[in-house]
Every structure is written in structure tokens, then in C-alpha cells.
Amino acid sequence: MVDASESGLSVRDLTVRYQDGAPPAVDGVTLHVAPGQVVALLGASGSGKSSLLRTVAGLVRPESGAVLWDGADVTRVPVHRRGFGLMFQDGQLFPHRDVAGNVGYALSSMPQARRRERVAELLELVGLEGFGDRPVQEISGGQAQRVALARALAAQPRLLLLDEPLSALDKALRSRLASDIRGLVERTGTTTVHVTHDQDEAFAVADLVGVMEAGRLVQLDAPAQLWRHPVDAGVVELLGQGPVVTVEAMEAWFGVRVDGPVALARGALVAGDVGDVGEGGLDVEVVSARFVRGRGELEVRLPDGRLATVFGDAGRGERLRVTVDCGALVRVGSA
Amino acid sequence: MGRPRPARYGARDPGVWLWRACWILAGLVAVGALGIFFAAPALNLIFKGFVDENGHPTISVMAQTFQSARTWRIIRFTLGQAALGAILCLILGVPGAHLLYRVRWPGRTVVRGLVSVPFVLPTVVVGVAFRTLLAANGRLGFLGLDGSWQAITAALVFFNYSVVVRTVGATWSQLDPRRAQAAAALGAGPVRVWRTVTLPALAPAIASAASVVFLFCASAFGIVLVLGGTRYSTLETEIYTQTVEFLDLPTASALSVLQIAVTGFCLFLSGRAQRSLQRSLGDAAPSPLPFRGRRDGLPVAVTAAVVLGLLLAPILTLVERSFQRDGAWSLVNYRDLVTIPDGSGMVVTVWQTLINSLTTAVWATLLAVGLGVVVALLLSRRPTSRLGRTSLSIGDAAFMLPLGVSAVTVGFGFLITLDRPPLDLRTSPVLVPIAQAMVAIPLVTRVLLPPLRGVDPRQQEAASALGATPWRVLGTIDCAGAGPIPGVGDRVRVLHLAR
Known part of the structure; x- marks a missing residue:
């Protein structure tokens, strides 16, 4: 049995340093995300929020500290075995595969008919029915991000990591897609960490918003609480x-x-x-x-x-x- | 923010352990093959340059060789003509790469094929073709270039033009067009866009092509032997002459040492240039441009001149000559292919020779592509440790060495090294394809590396995050993303295996 306080994602005292002697990109961050919860990490560029996310994903090795899932230490588990989905700012769709090929990438072990079904399901989920045959070069930025989201959800990740997923999009599209993401992760019950520098996006998507400054997590609160009681001048400014x-x-x-x-x-x-x-x-x-x-x-x-x-x-x-x-x-x- | 350090994991995970073990094994196989079939023979022969007749170590042979004015003349000629050849190939080949790989027009596939024909022609045949063309009674005899260094340069450009076109073209056809568009939107004219955006993006491919061409030219053998006669010799032909005609192994090996030093230095420079120039190609592959006279006029003129004047003329001369016997039109040459003409001194028919050559070529190609792919994949890794990075840059140069070391050195090295158990291959037919493969591996590697290194690391990260094992990332991102890999078989094809 897993202790309730341990289920979900736990980040313990995590420090990331890219070069010896350089100031840490992530500085002793401790964070807990309960199952089904959506946490947004808000911070200016260079605040370490993306580094934190990449470390949780397993793309960056921390200098110290641990990443745990349901109480089990996954710090040394390679990326592809963590079961965490990751979506990049610019989607990083595979240019040599069409939309369906991208969405179905994680489903390679599925029988083909079943996979086709699942890909169609996922495309419908993100509102792109019938886009499967399109080359990824021929779809718009907003569509590309939807495809990237469907691709990340395909593997049914136990944790979804979103790295500035909407930053490359225009404002109207951004707010629409933000509520779409919120709806999607709610419907699929996916635990999510969402990194952004846009507070509207963070407030629209998250149950809890964490603010990062110079590698430290300075505050983690519900949106209203964060807004009413910022802990320091840095949060106020952000x-x-x-x-x-x-x-x-x-x-x-x-x-x-x-x-x-x-x-x-x-x-x-x-x-x-x-x-x-x-x-x-x-x-x-x-x-x-x-x-x-x-x-x-x-x-x-x-x-x-x-x-x-x-x-x-x-x-x-x-x-x-x-x-x-x-x-x-x-x-x-x-x- | 610094460059993110990718994660590395301990050997706890059996999959990760297997993955690493396979890379180490691949590295050992590659290094082992290079060691046994290249380094050992070459070193053995070179060693002869540092001992006297009684087997005592001496540097007198070395000293003698370097005091001779002839040696310095040969060095100057070797480097000079190689540099000239490489520069000419670039000047002529880059417009060709644009026209044949970036612009869409009917017939470009045919011309692409045509352009790569010279590369697979035997050097001796090409040498003869150029002589026929340039001889006093030849069609271009009025130029008075028979036996001149210009003829040698022309023949070297003839051979290596396609190296530039294909290497640069492959990268060019993958270039994200939005960067050029962005520059144009910033007010840059077409020339400035080309100079500031396109050219820097092509730089790794250009550096790679230039270094390959330079080394091919510097180690040219058949061409120089046929066209240069006694007036011009390169290090390569000089090594051959010393070994075969004067039976002076020590001098030959002294020259080999020199050649290796020169080659090593060039490789070091080119490797450094390539690494510093390396960058992602961007992820939007362009569609071919429609033909536009104003932009494409100059490339068309240059390429047409090259194809017609330089490539087709010698080939057509060969075809013409094949239908002539004693000054009259005749098919008798072709009839002789299947029979053994009386008094020709041949013991097998030409057809049989052809079949033998093809068998050798197929084996050599399989070996070269197999090992070349392994080496290219090894060299395309992005190691995080200092040790890994250092061994990578050493490996980068080491696997290029066979390209610049005299084939004669390697050949004679084979004969005096692999002549006793456990490896007695002197009389074995496998010796020839192995030797050819050794020379071809650097070529395969150089063709594969730029696109492999150009793969955006975030694509690999995205795939890993989707649960792809390192193997699957390698197969679906590195290999598929690098694009022109399927073309490698065709590119290396029968290669210069006839050489």
C-alpha cells in the first residue's frame, strides 16, 4: 500500500547544475503533485522551471535530490521507462511521419487495427478528426500542438509534462487551447505539470500554481491564494x-x-x-x-x-x- | 543557461546496460577492423623506414628523403594540385548541388545519375580517355595540354565533382527554408541571404566534401600515373615508384610517413572545422523550388559547362574509341570481350574479369557500408563525459585516415603483414575486398555523418519521453530523420572500387 501523501509525483530537494561551479539551474526544489492534480510552474525565462521539468522527465540528471512516483525513486530510471509524457514548446513532431504516425508513435506494440482506432480516438479528442494522413509540415501551429498533445496522451502517461506548450501560439488560440488542455487532462484524469511564463495560462489550467525564481520554488498555492497573498516582491512582479x-x-x-x-x-x-x-x-x-x-x-x-x-x-x-x-x-x- | 547535460544512468537497468554494451562492442569491432586491416599493415611498412638493412634503428633514410629537392617538389605538387582540385570542385559543384537537389526541373534525376558516373569509372580508363582527348591528334589537341598539370587537375575535378554535388546537395535538400525567408523578410537580398544563412548552414557539408575531395586528389594514383608520366608525381605515385621500380622500401616508407602526417594534419583541421560549423538543419524540410531563370541562370551555365565539357567529353571519347579499331568503325572490340584474342596475353575473357570485379565490389560494398554505418553512428553520439568527447574526436580523425594513407602503403603492408598465421591472407581472394572496404569506410562515414549530427536532440528527447527505447530512437529518429541514408547504398555503390 502506498501512503496517500506519497502517491503521485514527489520531487525532493532537487538540485540541477549544468556546469561545475555555475549557479544551480534548479536549487533545492521540493514539490508534491497529487494524482489527477494539475500544477503549473510559473516563472520568468531562466528561472529554472524548464530545467525542473526536464529533470522530472529524466532528460537531465540532477546533481542531488530525488524524483519519486508513488513513493518509488525514479531518479535513475531512463526517460523511456518513466511513463511520463512530455510535450515541447514547438511540438517537436517528427517531420518524416504524418499526423497519424506521430500520434501512434508510442503505440508501436499495439496491433495495427487497434492502433488505428486509438489514433482516431485521440485525434477526435483533440478536435482533429480526419487529419491522420496529413504531413505534419502542412498543419498550422495550433494544430501541431494539438497533435503533440494527442501524441503525448497516446501512451496514457501516468504524468504529463507540458513545457510551454502554448507559448508559440497567438493569444486567442492560446486561451482556447489552455481550456482545452484543462478539459482533456480532467477528462483523462492525467496528473500534469505545466510549465509556462504566462500567468493567465497558468491560472486557467492549474489547480496549484508554483512560482519559480532563480531556481527556487518560492511559492505553491491555488491561483486565488497566490494572487491574494504573494510571498515576496518577486512574485508580485511576476x-x-x-x-x-x-x-x-x-x-x-x-x-x-x-x-x-x-x-x-x-x-x-x-x-x-x-x-x-x-x-x-x-x-x-x-x-x-x-x-x-x-x-x-x-x-x-x-x-x-x-x-x-x-x-x-x-x-x-x-x-x-x-x-x-x-x-x-x-x-x-x-x- | 548552460548547455543542458543529458541524463546518464547507471548500469542498473539491464536495457541500458545492453545498449551500452552494444555500443562498446560496435566500437571494438570498428577499431579492431581498422587496427588489423589498416593500422597494422601500414605501421609495419612504415616501420621499415626506420631500420637499416641489418634491422638496426636509424633515421638516416628519413633524413635523406627530406634533404632531397625531389621530395619537396613532390610535396608541393601533391598539396598544390589537391588544393586546386578541391577549390575547383567546390566552385563548380556548389551551383550543381543547388540545381540538382534544390530546384525542380524535368530531367534532373537523369543529370544526377550522369554526374555520378565518373566517380565509378576506373581511374586508368579515365586517364586514357583524357589522354586520347588531349593528345596532339585528339579532339582537344589544339589546347596543347597533353601531359600538363592542368590535364591532371581537370581529370581530378572530373572524378570528384559528384562528391561535392551529392554531399552538399543532400544537406541542401534538407535545409529549413524558413531561415532564408526570415532573412529575406529582414531586408536581405538573395545574395546576402545566401551568404549569411544558406552558406553557413551548408558549411559542414561543404567542409566535409572539401576534405574528402582534397584527400582523394592528394592520394590520386592512376590519374597521375597515366597523365603525369615522369614529369609529375604525387606522394602516392612516388611511393609506388620507389616500391615497385626501385624496390626501395625504406624510402617508400619514409614518404608514407610524410603522407600520413600531411593527411593527419588535414583531417585534424577539417574535423575541427566541421565540429565548429555543425548545427541543426531545422525541422521543416523544404519542397523543391520551381525553376527561375534569374536565380538559376548562373548555376545552369556552370553545370552545363561542367557536364558537357568536362564530364561528357571524356566519356564520349571512350565510347567513340570503343567502336574503332585501327582508325575504322568496327564492333570487333566488343566481340573480343567474350573471347580471348590471339596474342593478347590475356588468360581470361573480359567478361570473366568483369564478373570477378563485380563479386569483389559487392563484398567490398557490403563490408564498407556495414562498418561505415557503425562508425558513423558511433561518431554521431553526443557523449557527456570529457573522456567520451575526447575519444570521439580522436575516432573522428582515425577513421578518416585510410582515405589519406597511400593505397600502395596499405597494399604492400597487407602483403608483408598478413602473410603468416593466424592471418595468412596473401593469396586469399578476400584480401582485395577488405582492402577496398578500408579505403571506402571513411567515405561512407563522411556521407552519413552530417545528416546524423544534424538531427535535433529534442526530437530524440521527444521520442524517449514517448517511451521509445534507445534502439527505437536510433531507428525511428536518427536514421529516419537523417533522411538520405537510404541513398547510401546507391551513393557508395560500386564506388571507386574499380580503382
């Missing part, structure tokens, strides 16, 4: 939640008392006419104005030179008085 302001500055600028540093997320600053908000407001300069999704967004300069976003209409160079909506502040720090 999520684009605005400048982080200290307790003292909040008091000095807005006369607002907070019990820790906060991020001035969108909506946290409220514009009002000078005089309207009285003593508590801060007089700021509008650096730029733009129109985003139906309303005006202004970038204003804080007294320390950093920029924050305010909803409202004003011209560039005008001055504005802003106050704080305390309910919209994002508290930074784990406490």
Missing part, C-alpha cells in the same frame, strides 16, 4: 501586481496604516480631483495614458520614482490626486 510599498511609505504618502508591505495592484489607487479627497490624497504626475479593455488606464509616478496604475481619464503630464482603496491592496509576505 504577476504584474504593481509596485510594492513599505509600511512607512504608505503612511507618509497616503496616511494609510498597514501591517506589512503591500502591492499597489490595479484598482488599489483611486483617482479623484484635487481637493476632492482632501488631506489623505497624494499628488502625482500622469506619465502615460492608454485605453485597455473598455476603460482608461493611467500610469502615474510615485514620489520614489516608480510607476503605478490608476483607472481614470487624464492627459499625459497632467497632475492627479490619488487615494488608496484598502480592500484592493495586495498584502506581500506569507504572514
Whole structure:
């Protein structure tokens, strides 16, 4: 019997270093993904998220630490025996095989009739019925990623690893395919680790989102929790939640008392006419104005030179008085 | 981020253990064959250059050889004509590769076949054809090139033109066209696109072809012997002359040492150039371009000139001569093929000779392709350890050596080395195909390596992640992805086995 806390993927204190003496690409990461769960790893490029994924897949050997599946150490099991599916950013479809040949690649031991059936099933699953005979050079980028996904799912992997699967696609396609992926892994009950640098994609797909910075996993939380309680300024910056302001500055600028540093997320600053908000407001300069999704967004300069976003209409160079909506502040720090 | 270090696993897994064991075995077989049938004979003969008649070690023969002005003249001529031959082959062959492998036009398959004919012609025959053509009473006699070095160069280009066309063409036909398109979209004109995108991508193939041609030219034997007469000799013909005519084995072996040094140095340079130039070809294989006069005009002119003037003229001269006897048109030459003409001194018919040659050729081809594929696959691995990388680069050069070491050296080495048990092959008919295969292996390897090394490692990773065993990755990604491998049999075909 496997202990419930051990079933699924466990990564223990994993460190990856590409060159001796170089800073580690993955630095002591510990992570647990329960069966059927979808975890997204979010991070800027170079944060080590892809390295972590490639190490879990078995393509990179860790310097120390272990990768376990259902409690069994698979760190030294070669890639092709791990039973983990991997999908690349650019699909890496095999150019000398057609769509069906790619999808059926992992099914080579199946009798041919059964395999054809299964390939058709998988193509239907990803919405590409009848594409089997197409050469892979002749399908679009979105279709290629669907084929790559079907190919990875064909072997019924116990863990599906997605390495920036949607990054090469346009925005509309990306959000559609993100929800498709979510639906697919839910339907097939596949445990999934999804690496991305796009927070919308991560939030759309995952049960839990992990944030990586300089090789470390700094936070792992459900999307809403992550958004409301980022652990540090790095996470705030990655999520684009605005400048982080200290307790003292909040008091000095807005006369607002907070019990820790906060991020001035969108909506946290409220514009009002000078005089309207009285003593508590801060007089700021509008650096730029733009129109985003139906309303005006202004970038204003804080007294320390950093920029924050305010909803409202004003011209560039005008001055504005802003106050704080305390309910919209994002508290930074784990406490 | 640094270059990712691929995973390596311990020998705990029996499959992994078997996989590694097979590679080690393959390496041992390849090294063993090279050692027994190439290194040992060559070294044995070379050793003769460092002992005097009484078997005492001496360097006097060496010193003498290097003090002679004749030696230096021969070295200059060997290197000079090889460099000239290689450069001419590149200048003429790269446009040919474009036209025959990248552009679609009716008849290109026929011309591709035609272009590769010279490569399989016996050198002596070609030498005779060139002489016939260039002799004072020949069709091109007015050029006054009979017995000149220009004639030798022309004949060497005749032989090796197809090496460049096929090696470069095979890579060219695999090149991802989107890179060129990207450059064009950045405002680069066709010339700049070619110079900055296409040429660098072709560089490994060009370097590979150039080194093969250079070595072929530097070790040319039959051609130089027939066309050069006594005026021009290369290291190769000089080694032969010293061995056969003057029975001066020490001097011959001194020259062999020199040849090996020269060859080794060239191989080192070319191997380094190839590795530094190596890059992925991209994964979108292009469809052939439609013919366009403005772009393809120059390649057409160059290729037509080469095919008609250089390739067809000697071949047609041969055909013409085969229908002539004593200045009159006749079929008597062909009748003589099946009979033994009186007073010809021949003991078997030409047909029988042909059958013997073909049998030898088939065996040599099987051996060369078999071992060549093993060597190419070995050399295409991407080892992670420093030891692995070092042995790989040593192996890279070592397996090219037979190409540049005098066939005469190897041949005589065979006779004086493999002449006693356990390996007494002196009178055995297997000696000839083995010797030929040794010379052909580097060629097979050089043709196979660039596409094998061009396979994107992520393709292999993707296959592994789909559960493919290393064997299956090798079969379905490396071999299938490398594309032109099926063509190797045809490429190496009867090879220069008649040489």
C-alpha cells in the first residue's frame, strides 16, 4: 500500500547544475503533485522551471535530490521507462511521419487495427478528426500542438509534462487551447505539470500554481491564494501586481496604516480631483495614458520614482490626486 | 543557461546496460577492423623506414628523403594540385548541388545519375580517355595540354565533382527554408541571404566534401600515373615508384610517413572545422523550388559547362574509341570481350574479369557500408563525459585516415603483414575486398555523418519521453530523420572500387 501523501509525483530537494561551479539551474526544489492534480510552474525565462521539468522527465540528471512516483525513486530510471509524457514548446513532431504516425508513435506494440482506432480516438479528442494522413509540415501551429498533445496522451502517461506548450501560439488560440488542455487532462484524469511564463495560462489550467525564481520554488498555492497573498516582491512582479510599498511609505504618502508591505495592484489607487479627497490624497504626475479593455488606464509616478496604475481619464503630464482603496491592496509576505 | 547535460544512468537497468554494451562492442569491432586491416599493415611498412638493412634503428633514410629537392617538389605538387582540385570542385559543384537537389526541373534525376558516373569509372580508363582527348591528334589537341598539370587537375575535378554535388546537395535538400525567408523578410537580398544563412548552414557539408575531395586528389594514383608520366608525381605515385621500380622500401616508407602526417594534419583541421560549423538543419524540410531563370541562370551555365565539357567529353571519347579499331568503325572490340584474342596475353575473357570485379565490389560494398554505418553512428553520439568527447574526436580523425594513407602503403603492408598465421591472407581472394572496404569506410562515414549530427536532440528527447527505447530512437529518429541514408547504398555503390 502506498501512503496517500506519497502517491503521485514527489520531487525532493532537487538540485540541477549544468556546469561545475555555475549557479544551480534548479536549487533545492521540493514539490508534491497529487494524482489527477494539475500544477503549473510559473516563472520568468531562466528561472529554472524548464530545467525542473526536464529533470522530472529524466532528460537531465540532477546533481542531488530525488524524483519519486508513488513513493518509488525514479531518479535513475531512463526517460523511456518513466511513463511520463512530455510535450515541447514547438511540438517537436517528427517531420518524416504524418499526423497519424506521430500520434501512434508510442503505440508501436499495439496491433495495427487497434492502433488505428486509438489514433482516431485521440485525434477526435483533440478536435482533429480526419487529419491522420496529413504531413505534419502542412498543419498550422495550433494544430501541431494539438497533435503533440494527442501524441503525448497516446501512451496514457501516468504524468504529463507540458513545457510551454502554448507559448508559440497567438493569444486567442492560446486561451482556447489552455481550456482545452484543462478539459482533456480532467477528462483523462492525467496528473500534469505545466510549465509556462504566462500567468493567465497558468491560472486557467492549474489547480496549484508554483512560482519559480532563480531556481527556487518560492511559492505553491491555488491561483486565488497566490494572487491574494504573494510571498515576496518577486512574485508580485511576476504577476504584474504593481509596485510594492513599505509600511512607512504608505503612511507618509497616503496616511494609510498597514501591517506589512503591500502591492499597489490595479484598482488599489483611486483617482479623484484635487481637493476632492482632501488631506489623505497624494499628488502625482500622469506619465502615460492608454485605453485597455473598455476603460482608461493611467500610469502615474510615485514620489520614489516608480510607476503605478490608476483607472481614470487624464492627459499625459497632467497632475492627479490619488487615494488608496484598502480592500484592493495586495498584502506581500506569507504572514 | 548552460548547455543542458543529458541524463546518464547507471548500469542498473539491464536495457541500458545492453545498449551500452552494444555500443562498446560496435566500437571494438570498428577499431579492431581498422587496427588489423589498416593500422597494422601500414605501421609495419612504415616501420621499415626506420631500420637499416641489418634491422638496426636509424633515421638516416628519413633524413635523406627530406634533404632531397625531389621530395619537396613532390610535396608541393601533391598539396598544390589537391588544393586546386578541391577549390575547383567546390566552385563548380556548389551551383550543381543547388540545381540538382534544390530546384525542380524535368530531367534532373537523369543529370544526377550522369554526374555520378565518373566517380565509378576506373581511374586508368579515365586517364586514357583524357589522354586520347588531349593528345596532339585528339579532339582537344589544339589546347596543347597533353601531359600538363592542368590535364591532371581537370581529370581530378572530373572524378570528384559528384562528391561535392551529392554531399552538399543532400544537406541542401534538407535545409529549413524558413531561415532564408526570415532573412529575406529582414531586408536581405538573395545574395546576402545566401551568404549569411544558406552558406553557413551548408558549411559542414561543404567542409566535409572539401576534405574528402582534397584527400582523394592528394592520394590520386592512376590519374597521375597515366597523365603525369615522369614529369609529375604525387606522394602516392612516388611511393609506388620507389616500391615497385626501385624496390626501395625504406624510402617508400619514409614518404608514407610524410603522407600520413600531411593527411593527419588535414583531417585534424577539417574535423575541427566541421565540429565548429555543425548545427541543426531545422525541422521543416523544404519542397523543391520551381525553376527561375534569374536565380538559376548562373548555376545552369556552370553545370552545363561542367557536364558537357568536362564530364561528357571524356566519356564520349571512350565510347567513340570503343567502336574503332585501327582508325575504322568496327564492333570487333566488343566481340573480343567474350573471347580471348590471339596474342593478347590475356588468360581470361573480359567478361570473366568483369564478373570477378563485380563479386569483389559487392563484398567490398557490403563490408564498407556495414562498418561505415557503425562508425558513423558511433561518431554521431553526443557523449557527456570529457573522456567520451575526447575519444570521439580522436575516432573522428582515425577513421578518416585510410582515405589519406597511400593505397600502395596499405597494399604492400597487407602483403608483408598478413602473410603468416593466424592471418595468412596473401593469396586469399578476400584480401582485395577488405582492402577496398578500408579505403571506402571513411567515405561512407563522411556521407552519413552530417545528416546524423544534424538531427535535433529534442526530437530524440521527444521520442524517449514517448517511451521509445534507445534502439527505437536510433531507428525511428536518427536514421529516419537523417533522411538520405537510404541513398547510401546507391551513393557508395560500386564506388571507386574499380580503382
